[in-house]
Ligand SMILES: [Zn+2]
């Protein structure tokens with residue numbers, strides 16, 4: 252810390268850190284950007300990191316995972332919120348009339364892979380977990396009953412009553428196949444909706460289109476489920492109204508049907524997966540029980556969470572990792588072990604289970620949306636970068652050029668990531684962000 256504070260370029264370093272917005276693990280870039288006049292070949296401006304502190308520019312890591320970098324995850328969360336919200340009420344290039352389009356909030360769950368400890372409430376009272384008067388005893392001698400009223404932070408929640416009976420393979424295989432199951436669900440939904448209107452899918456597209464935005468969320472048992480906004484538009488997307496007969500009720504009926512019928516098979520193991528029976532379909536309204544604000548906030552919240560919130564690791568499992576020594580609970584260890592074991596099956600190579608063992612088999616995207624849903628994260632980022640560029644021009648860091656006449660040549664090289672322990676303390680003070688606990692990310696200069 253003292254070393255950094257005594258550097259003559261401390262202010263410039265602090266400026267870089269401020270611009271990363273409190274990123275906990277900034278990426279170090281070495282390089283230069285040159286602006287040429289296209290007509291004359293004249294060099295108009297040159298920026299090089301050689302004059303920056305330590306010869307590098309520090310930029311935000313832009314991770315979506317709160318366990319890695321809370322500051323960048325917050326930016327991601329806020330962007331996701333804006334994106335989902337724009338698809339519900341308009342804004343960011345989406346017309347406000349979109350709020351009149353029929354729209355549902357749908358939760359698709361995973362099937363059961365064995366009885367797990369649960370917390371259920373009824374009228375504000377916590378119910379016993381699995382109260383069975385004549386409960387069976389499983390082949391491992393475990394009575395399949397639990398009369399505990401679990402507290403919300405009970406670590407047993409989501410864990411099996413009998414781990415030896417639990418279908419760990421099924422759980423990780425479901426995670427692995429769930430993106431395909433989702434894709435098939437969207438196709439089946441379009442087909443069913445068209446049929447309800449007495450049309451083919453192709454003919455239906457001329458009148459109505461269906462837009463999606465979804466996030467994956469890990470349940471405590473370590474299996475993903477999906478929350479989705481599903482909206483009806485006219486043929487040209489959010490700019491056009493759907494025809495009057497395309498109602499929320501018709502959409503809900505198509506959702507129920509599609510969720511019940513789609514399957515995805517893992518052929519080498521002759522296993523077929525489908526959605527769980529718990530399906531939640533609710534209309535989103537401007538003033539009802541489920542408002543657009545609540546939905547956008549809910550979806551954004553899950554966008555920054557990953558599998559580590561169910562007690563697994565937030566990093567890849569390495570070939571030399573000793574599974575027995577990983578600092579995780581037994582349930583997560585068994586899920587990871589199932590991934591590692593199945594990952595060794597050449598017939599399942601496509602699922603890349605070893606690679607995604609720390610995610611318990613899920614390798615899909617956390618938040619995805621169909622092309623016509625609303626704006627994109629990229630567009631939101633570009634708008635923010637443009638704003639920062641404008642600011643830099645005003646403050647004299649970049650000269651003002653007419654974009655069309657200038658050739659920009661950039662050379663960038665990755666030169667490490669992270670902050671030293673002293674830099675972390677200073678960065679936290681400068682940006683008002685909490686410190687990583689413990690100070691674990693070391694700077695990795697080249
Ligand atoms: Zn970051």
Ligand SMILES: [Zn+2]
Nearest residue numbers: 368369380397
């Ligand atoms: Zn229990």
Ligand SMILES: [Zn+2]
Nearest residue numbers: 389391413416
């Ligand atoms: Zn058992």
